[in-house]
Amino acid sequence: MVSNPERRAALVDAGVEVLAREGARGLTFRAVDTEAGVPVGTASNYFTGRDDLLRQIDAWLHQRLAPDPEVVADLLTRPKDRALVTAFMHDLMGRATRDRTGYLALLEMRLEATRRPELLASYTRSVRGDLEEGMEFHRSAGLPGGDETVVVLYLAMLGLILEHLTLPDVLNGVLPAVDVPDALVERIVATVVPEN
Structure with missing residues (x-):
């Protein structure tokens, strides 16, 4: 090689x-x-x-799509409340939108992993590692909610990102006066994350 x-x-x-x-x-x-x-x-x-x-x-x-450490550091200067979690989810959505190609490639990896057991094992480890890192970050930052909150946020945001990047017109206009994806990010956080 x-x-x-x-x-x-x-x-x-x-x-x-x-x-x-x-x-x-x-x-x-x-x-x-x-x-x-x-x-x-x-x-x-x-x-x-x-x-x-x-x-x-x-x-x-997983490196390319990771949050910018300077953005994270700046956000962590704010109060540790639901509004901060919302800011983190807006950052995630912004990164997904800016690097659509990277996120679509991640989605393709998911699909390919369902067909290839050797890829399934390694891809599961990397995604699980990211999820566990997210739970640890949430705990250590003192953000509201526990591990279950992070898992539900992960699932809801994954669904929103999938829909927004692949079939954006599905959600446009379905909920009148709801801006897609920004207002949906806020609704997801408001629904999932407890108030302090």
Whole structure:
């Protein structure tokens, strides 16, 4: 295997683009090479196979889509109440909207994991790790609600992100005078997170 970290990163990013645009079936080394603008055969020099590429895409997406530490630090200066949880959920929604490709690739990873037991195991570990990290963050930050609150927020926000990124017109106009997705983020938090 060739060791050029910059080239590997460019190939993984190209893999994210292909995965989001064409789905897992379109994720071939040739497609990644084409997307990255490198000679055919380059990706096969960097990854042992498709599973290796998918694992590296998974790892990269969890870094790429993570909250900005400066934004988190700034938000944590606020009172630890429902309004702060709302601000964190708006940040999450904003990141999903700004990096639609990254989130669509994550959704494709979920679908592919249902078909590939080896990917299912590793992807489950990474998503479970993110959820557990979110619960720990919630506890250590002193935010209202416990682990169950975080799990329900996770599920509700995942559904909203899925709908907003894939079929945005489903929710538009269904609830009159409700701004999608911003007002829905606020309603989710108001419903799930207890007041202090």
